Amino acid sequence: MGVRRKVLLAAPRGFCAGVDRAVKAVHTALAEYGPPVYVRHEIVHNTHVIAELEAAGAVFTDDLDTVPPGSVLVFSAHGVSPQVRQHARSRSLRVVDATCPLVSKVHAEARRYARDDHQIVLIGHHDHIEVAGTRGHAPRHTHVVDPDDPDAVARLTLDADRPVVWLSQTTLAVDDVDRAVSRLRERFPHLTQPPTDDICYASTNRQAAIAAIAARCDLVLVVGSSTSSNSKRLVTVARRAGARAAYLVDDADQVDPRWLVGVETVGVTSGASAPERVVRQVLGRLAARGWDDVEQVVGTAEDVVFVPPPLHRARPTPAEA
Structure with missing residues (x-):
């Protein structure tokens, strides 16, 4: 008998409400104002989304000095610091703020705890754009701890007489944050818990969905770009949950046929910034190679929708010029 080939398709997967809101904000700005519309950083971390928007007239940049004064500028879903907002104002840029509301929530928490003179331990990756934005809301109070560095907590130098609170990047693996918090509690027994978890619902749901099927899979394919933190975390979660192998692929062309040798069951999911068409x-x-039996395995239902960000006039009126 031949190999019984099957695909387990995890749900939920793909675009979360914050990503959907941000991508639509750029499309709406392009339709309303016409190109070019400038975007500070990649609107979301996915090469296919970026290529599609660039073809429509979006211009992505990390340097606001390259954006002509008076232009339309969209802030990406990852959020920005107050310093970036001030820079945009100084150049008279027409800002459309597509920051994910769940990231904005973490910003508000950072500001509140800073006002109360808490020392903030931000669990996240030092070089991630979201972490840079959050840290910018309380720079003198914030200490970043990388969840992938087991010694990061031990190296912290904090004032023993001031309270300590932890916050986190929204796209991390739940288990990684839990381990970091456990280390923090060992050093700081009176560590303050934020009012709600900072890891976004979409990251949590997608991790739970792939974890539920990983042990049944010989191979797991996570669709997403290498720049996507939440997509990379799904690969980690799949491996920890029992998948024999798990890989991140940007698209179908990155599926290596050698991975499929001897494989019966393939699990498929996608990060929160990956389009369903990919x-x-x-x-x-997979179907072309014999894996045409697809079973969708549904976990938590999602019905979250965010209100679109407000748009602004693209060009100054004569009275404003």
């Missing part, structure tokens, strides 16, 4: 392309590639 997932369908990966499924098509």
Whole structure:
């Protein structure tokens, strides 16, 4: 008998409400104002989304000095610091703020705890754009701890007489944050818990969905770009949950046929910034090689929708010029 080939398709997967809101904000700005519309940083971390928006007239930049004064500028879903907002104002840029509301929540927490003179331990990756934005809301109070560094907590130098609170980057693996918090509690027994978890619902749900099927899979494919933190975390979660192998693929062309040798069951999911059309392309590639039996395994239902960010006039009126 031949190999019984099957695909387990995890749900939920793909675009979360924050990503959907941000991508639509750029499309709406382009339709309203016409190109170019400038975007501070990649609107979301996905090469296919970026390429599509660039083709429509979006210009992505990390340097606001390259944006002509008076232009339309969209802040990415990852959020920005107050310093970036001030820089945009100083150049008279028409800002459309597509920051994910869940990231904005963490910003508000950082400001509140800083006002109360808490020392903030921000669990996250030092070089991630979201961490830079959050840290900018309380720079003198914030200490970043990388969850992948087991010695990071031990190296912290904090004032023993001031309270300590932890916050986190929204796209991390739940288990990684829990381990970091456990280390923090060992050093700081009176550590303050934030009022709600900072890891966004979409990251949590997608991690739970792939964890639920990973042990049944010989191979897990996570559709997403290498710059996407939440997509990379899904690979980690799949491996920890029992998948024999797990890989991150940007699209169908990155599926290595050698991975499929001896494989019966393939699990497929996608990060919160990956378009569903790319997932369908990966499924098509698998079907062409014999994995055409697809079972969708549904976990937590999602019905979160965020209000679109307000738009602004693209060009100054004569009275404003």
